[in-house]
Amino acid sequence: MFSSERLKGIDVFVSVADCGSFKAAAERMSLTASAISKGIARLESRLGTRLFHRTTRSLSLTDAGIAFYRTCTGVLADLEEAELSLHAENTEPRGRVHIGLPGAFGRLQALPVILRFAQEYALLLPHISFSDRFIDPIEDGVDIVVRIGGSDVWPDTLGHRYVGREWHIFCASPAYLSKHGTPVTVHDLEHHQCIAYGWADGAISPWSFAGTQAGEIERRAIAARFVVGDGEGLVIAVSAGCGIAQLPSWLVKRQLEEGTLVEVLPHLATDGLAINLVWAKSRQALPKVSALLEALAAGLVPSGGKIE
Template structure:
């Protein structure tokens, strides 16, 4: 028989891992920090494994703690799914949703939608990470991701909604165009300054200028500046350092204000696919369905719909 004390210890452990401190977990659980510390010590003693690395300033999971956390959250998720299936849609959506977003796109466009959702449903608790790496939803216990690029072959335990393809345009600041003029055609691009995205080994990314014979046409130009970060690339273009080929979701505000101007619009081309991806099993939870519906309605490859109004 698995005792209730053991289940209590597991719940306390997950709460500490989620909040990042004994004090925060104690507040959430409505117990003392001392009770949390003793509970974790008992759990570690029973498992004969150290779950947390403790210093005076930080608390982090050990490798054993990370593995145990992943197992515990999977089990707790399955119990919650079973409970939710009994209640159907009658209860107010509540609980944690783990979401992973591309760093810049996520901050600019997806996270404001999540904030709006929480205003409408304050019992939903988003646990949001921002990373540009490809995450494993099951292994990392994530409910929903917004993914730019990556494989289009999806495992059986995942579902997805294709939001569309990025739109890549050439743009420059109004000041740059006033000083250097706009390129007249594709060939004239060679005569302009460029801010390129940095690739491995210090190379600048090629420019894409359409499709020919089923393949994307590439044009290599010398970069006057090579930057390994999209935000910095936009900053450099705004400062008048040259032309860049960028995704429109990066540029909404600057295009609207006229700080940046699209050039050679006939050379606009598709970028990477944008997908909303989720674990099929978690779709049973009402809060997950509500967040998916809101993201799917308001999120596009050009960014957030509201931001363009």
Template sequence: MSDHLKGIAPFLATADAGSFTKAAERLHLSSSAVSKSVARLEARLGVILFERSTRRLQLSSAGHAYYATCKRVLQELVDAENVLAEQEGELAGKVRIGVPASYGRMRVMPALIDLCEKYPQLQPSIAFSDRFVDLFEERIDIAVRIGAPSHWPAALGQMHLGDEQLILCAAPGYLARRGTPASIAELAQHDCIAYGRADGSPMPWLFADGEHGGQLEHRLASPRMTVGDAEARTAAVLAGLGVAQLATWLVEQYLATGAIVAVLPPLATQGLPLYLAWPLARQLTPKTGTLLQELRQRLTINGPA
């Protein structure tokens, strides 16, 4: 194992400094010692790490790849040392959290604000995105995800928080003007607000299949409006523009006040699953473990959501 570590510090210092002389100054070694250390490393690896000329020194393509790997490994060593330095159960310091845009604003942010009040030394950095971010590439400690990949990477931990509940809903003013649909067939006579994919095509609505215990798809022939943002669809419903199928976590406050009402309640169905995800290596830290449990307590769906 020690042989694999030999020469890495001089190599990284040379790559960062751009010369053997400057690297030697940083390492308090002679320029010759640094140059020979890098040469021995190249000989052991069997590749040229630096392209040398009389005017400059630069990383080769193999050198770039090896540099990135060495930097990542050294950062993991730093992380491991931080694990040992942390006090168990104490939530303090920086943590990077990835959340979906609308759900993050409406559900995760209140939970994190509560945690910041409970743990004054906690310093969260929160990234909002509806795409499935690469937790390793973007150095995310914990992510909240709506939906799940077809296969979870082995290096990721996951915790199921429950499933969305999808309902059809509309504003009372719209229903007073257009009438309340009594069946799926009657929905075709109504203005419908659909969720739009990236290409603008509408996503089909899902309904519970009472006969077979599953779900049925209902494709909208011509929705009045196609919107690729959950909060914007809710705004369209509040404005009385039509009927939409929305997750109850989006509209629960409006259902409580009557600003939005459920339509065809028997057609309510299960939506996407919600998860916490994290790199398994991060779970070694008491900070991450405690934060996972705190978020689980606040975000787990106990009933329809």
């Protein structure tokens, strides 16, 4: 059974960890330094472990203190959100919301949607981070994650929403095509310079081609002259006339409209990775989360479900 004793000292502990000293924490909480010190001592005694390394000149968290701090800040944030959500006036999105976005897709596609949404709600405080690594909403403390690529099996603790798919096309610069000619068949690519995506471990992503049957996709390894481990880097390389690349259409939409890149082999274009919204189910009822999920789902998906 839950005991209220477990909450005692948590606010003091978090304040000391944030401030870096008993004196600063005491000033923040309008307590004496002695009261702060005794509160930490009682908490450490109850937990049976030291939370801080103490010297005459410094104060730092132990390994156990770091782990406990992460848990406590999450608990306090959840309590704050629960209290805010009880007030009727807070049906409007407000407060800090942390959104995790993949690099290029996040900047070009998701960020404009979030900024338009935030401009409608003055009390919303977006915290937007960009990373192409796997982000766990619960472990990393992120409210909403926009994820490229999905999973067939999702944990019960996570909510998820499929919003659409990328559309992968082949493209090159007009200057390159003027010099080397325009490929008409997949076999023509053998006589062209290809620019491929490469992973940090040295692996090169194969290209996907539409098969002869509807919905069929063939994946083939290619002999790439240039290997670039970044989507925007690929765009720079193909725009410089270095060869032909296969890219998601959303990444080169502006270049195609301006004519600095040209689509080739349109009959071989294919569906790409799925785009999903992922969040912790425990936070779904918060207005700032539920409303932003709806805004992202509507803003990212054009007609047909292809994210272009």
